Amino acid sequence: MPYATLADIAKRANKSIATVSRVLNDKADEGIRISEETKQQILTFAKELNYRPNFLARHLVQKDSRVIGLLIPDIMQIFFNEICYYLSRKLNESGYDILLAHSYEDPEPERKAIEMILSRRVNGIVVAPAKGQHNLELLEDIRSRNIPLILLDRYFIDKIFYSVTSDDVQGSYRLVSHLIDQGARNILFLCGDRETSVTIERIAGYRKAFLEQKIPVEERLFLESGFFQKDGYKITRRLIADGALKGVEAIMGVNDEIALGVLEALWEEGVKVPQDILVAGYGDERYSKYLRVPLTSVQQQTSVLAEHTYRLLMKLIEKKKIPKINTKVSCQLIVRESTVRERQGGAA
Template sequence: MMSKPKVTIHDIAERLNITASTVSRALNDNPRISDVTKKAVLKAAKQLNYQPNNIAAALRNGKSHIIGVIVPTADRTFFSSVVRGIEEIANKLNYKVIICQSYDDYEKEVQTIDALLSARVDGIIASIGKNTENFKHYKRAQEKGVPLVLFDRTTEALDASQIVIDDYFGAYKVVEHLIQQGCTRIAHFTSPKKVSVFKERFRGYTDALRDNNIPFDEQLVVSSNLQLEDGRKSMEQLLQLKDIPDAVFSASDYGAMGAMQILKERKIKIPEEIALAGFSNDPFTSFTDPPLTSVDQLSITMGKVTAQIFFEHLNSAGSNNFSQKIVLKPEIIFRESTLRKQEK
């Protein structure tokens, strides 16, 4: 079966016996067009199932009113909440959001940038994938005059505004809390430290140990992708050491959850024998047994601030000629997985 030809403004104009230019102005809410005509055009457009050609509109007007948002994965609560915050601001300004996932794959990220540029988006908001070390695709977007704002996973290799939380502060405070609870052999689950967030969380971990006169032990640091299964494997690796840790600080809640599963299977008491803390404050952390201490990344707030900074760029002349870095202060959520002394 052949598909029906796409409805155009000319079809609407023919039905109403008016010019195509009048239809175009009515659809764009031009004040020169009467309310009666606008209502008639909108009604006809709905009846004919008219779908505007955003790319054509962008070519004519210079704006598509679409923002491309790139996240490593949309099924993580943190990223979906950031997108929600972005959309809350964007929708109020009559902008739509296209959500793209890179899956931490460099080639996929490059292809996504190309697709968004072809779609004539008005700008790009992105969280960089773990495996991205070359940023030419982002620079290409900037060279085309497309505003770029980075959040969470950022890089100093790009002259772009960044919205992050203070990962160093969050990690430092969690490790300091573990020490205050009597822990002296604290392990750390990390991920490739070329990614800014993991680099800063690792730095917070090591500085907290140093400032409390606890020697750094490389055997206690395990690097992985920080997913649930990674947490399980990392915990099993630590339990094979001659001197096992008395606490684990994971740079992700999923890694901590995997560790918790292994400890419960081995009937190792949490937090009495090994305390556990994560990072992100994913919703499940309050429902684990015991509930998991974690760092709240203020995801919705981050999304709203990211969108606000993006629109500042978009609405300013020479939007790529300045950049700023905004650092949000995270909140530590203390729960039973670390509270040996039951101090809150």
């Protein structure tokens, strides 16, 4: 047997299992007293046998597993990577461990992951849903059972969940306003997935900026993309090949990875950024400042998002009443070379 049990220690020490349990948990509570002598003995035997508590057994009786399920689309998306880091850090400090699950942006693996997380009787669940609007009933079921659940970054429009998200309407509005300022009117948005809340909000922000300038919005400029560099690359190559980039003055990506793919494709074709076309990302990754052309982006405070998620989660676990359902974190526009048109030059 690789693991010693309380019974093993009890046998060695000639004491009952209950006593051993109490000593090891330092629970001399409510009138139960244990002599210093047996205490030391038990501790010695525990060390000797290399005793490690079995959390499965412990948490079966205490309804508290001290685990949080974190379900994200994909940890390779840097945004989720950072969220995972900051959230882990916070949770670790409070003694929670993390069960990490991936949906791979796909509803079925997501469903399975949720079921798995529930079966492991976690104390709480943080979900950044897969793109689209799937597994809604399942998540609603969780909520209705009062299992602490927080939606992160992405949420379900008009459905009631605790959520922590970026203010994407605002971020997008600021970015698009800036691009309009730079003279762009045809702004292509490689928008990830149109049914995902993040994109819906960003498109709303986009529209808002255009409305304010009283310029009509062309629907065809919203193009679905994936979330990775190669997606941005492929789509841009295709657009160039189709001549679909004629008249487009700016391209914005749903994240910096996509923007990087766009840049790659443009450079390959000899299209100059920002002279010929403006390019912006979203998320402001660590490297974006240092690209061949420094990339304009919208900074999302992942550490702040994680912090809010953490605090909300702790309150839910403590069964506190929380009035505020949705927390929105604002973001900041970072303008760099990739979207600044020098007024003298500029061939389309």
